[in-house]
Amino acid sequence: VQDRETALDFIAKRGANSGTKDRRLKFARDIMQREFLPHISQKEGQDTRKAYFFGYMIHRLLQCVLGRRDEDDRDHFGKKRLDLAGPLIANLFRILFLKLTKDVYKYLQRCVENNQDFNVQMAVKASIITNGLKYSLATGNWGDQKKAASAKAGVSQVLNRYTYASTLSHLRRTNTPVG
Secondary structure, X not given: OOXXXXXXXXXXXOOOOOOOHHHHHHHHHHHHHHOOOOXXXXXXXXXXXXXXXXXXXXXXXXXXXXXXXOOOOOOOHHHOOOOOHHHHXXXXXXXXXXXXXXXXXXXXXXXXXXXXXXXXXXXXXXXXXHHHHHHHHHHOOEXXXXXXXXXXXXXXXXXXXXXXXXXXXXXXXXXXXXX
């Protein structure tokens, strides 16, 4: 790979998106900006910071392979990733909002095809987001209701209030998945 455009085209061809070269490049840029190392930055123009961090990761990997440094302890609790409430609810809202926009788009298409007037109140069904949030918080299955198999189970639970100690214990509990 000689230049950035060739690299982006290489990434885009392996993705699910096909079409013109400009669309593929836009798709690849979006993937690199939002999905690749999202904790560094998701803004445009932060490619240099991501490249430095990626180089740092490769440097650490090569040091382990060459025996110059010990491997990190994967069971160390300080290196565990915790799914906190804010990002979980934000991601769930994002999924539900995309579902809402798809429904509005379908309604708009039907109105255009049938030469009907577009009614915003009929198009926007607020119950999609409300029911999705209620379902996830009530059942603990975090994700789309129809894709229950791919949803995370046991995310939200009813707080144990038997005693003060049991409440504290329940609040401090973390779930470590096996595998």
